[in-house]
Amino acid sequence: xxxxxxxxLAVLIDADNTSAKYAGAVLDEAAKYGRPTxxxxxxDWSSERLKGWRDELNRRAIQxxxxxxxxxxxxxxxxSLVIDAMDLLYAGHVDGFVLVSSDSDFTRLATRLQESGRxxxxxxxxxxxxAFQQACTHFIHLENIExxxxxxxxPVADDEPTVPDLRRLLTTAxxxxxxxxxWSGLGAVGQYLARSNAxxxxxxxxxxxxxxLAKAQPYVEVRASSGPTGPIWVxxxxxxxxxxxxxxxKAAAQ
Numbered sequence: 381x382x383x384x385x386x387x388x389l390a391v392l393i394d395a396d397n398t399s400a401k402y403a404g405a406v407l408d409e410a411a412k413y414g415r416p417t418x419x420x421x422x423x424d425w426s427s428e429r430l431k432g433w434r435d436e437l438n439r440r441a442i443q444x445x446x447x448x449x450x451x452x453x454x455x456x457x458x459x460s461l462v463i464d465a466m467d468l469l470y471a472g473h474v475d476g477f478v479l480v481s482s483d484s485d486f487t488r489l490a491t492r493l494q495e496s497g498r499x500x501x502x503x504x505x506x507x508x509x510x511a512f513q514q515a516c517t518h519f520i521h522l523e524n525i526e527x528x529x530x531x532x533x534x535p536v537a538d539d540e541p542t543v544p545d546l547r548r549l550l551t552t553a554x555x556x557x558x559x560x561x562x563w564s565g566l567g568a569v570g571q572y573l574a575r576s577n578a579x580x581x582x583x584x585x586x587x588x589x590x591x592x593l594a595k596a597q598p599y600v601e602v603r604a605s606s607g608p609t610g611p612i613w614v615x616x617x618x619x620x621x622x623x624x625x626x627x628x629x630k631a632a633a634q
Contacts, residue, residue: 387414394481395423400432405526484509
């Protein structure tokens with residue numbers, strides 16, 4: 381999350397586990413965090429299951445990494461991706477990693493890369509196991525970055541996972557970042573949400589920006605500072621109501 385637009389990134393795609401329809405959207409999303417200088421997709425390219433990826437590889441300048449399934453039931457693709465990621469880490473040519481998969485097998489890889497000081501941006505479906513999502517610096521749901529048309533022959537079907545309760549997330553974030561008067565800076569709230577829930581994204585709840593999301597919640601009070609670039613403050617309306625009641629009682633007692 382601390383990278384700039386010129387920081388070199390390695391985008392490593394588990395093609396066995398990711399729909400080809402998201403190829404362009406994945407690279408566009410990765411470009412928000414840095415420059416995708418390494419673009420690799422892993423799979424058994426002799427398999428008909430991956431034919432949806434073949435046109436995308438040339439179109440997006442993604443290097444296909446061939447990995448045959450030597451033993452039934454064993455995912456050799458995962459091992460190949462992990463080895464390449466560690467090679468890239470030790471070579472020191474990239475500043476961050478984008479791991480594109482919905483497979484929890486990459487959980488330890490994500491934590492290991494972060495232990496070495498490299499941010500890890502995960503991209504996968506909402507049904508991705510929580511362990512992998514939380515192991516990333518930031519996790520982006522595929523459903524949030526594009527609504528593409530399914531190409532013929534794509535083997536990956538989208539699931540219908542449970543979306544985390546927004547009210548619980550927001551009230552916890554505001555409560556843990558609020559000052560004594562109950563107000564919290566929206567920037568601090570956003571940082572808390574990113575740290576506590578790596579997969580949090582306003583787009584999951586139908587809004588492009590956190591400020592728009594907060595304004596749409598009836599239990600959140602929003603106050604903008606004067607000036608177009610001033611900070612935005614938020615608090616839970618229950619806190620505001622309690623403060624008003626206390627002020628009324630204090631005035632009546634005087």
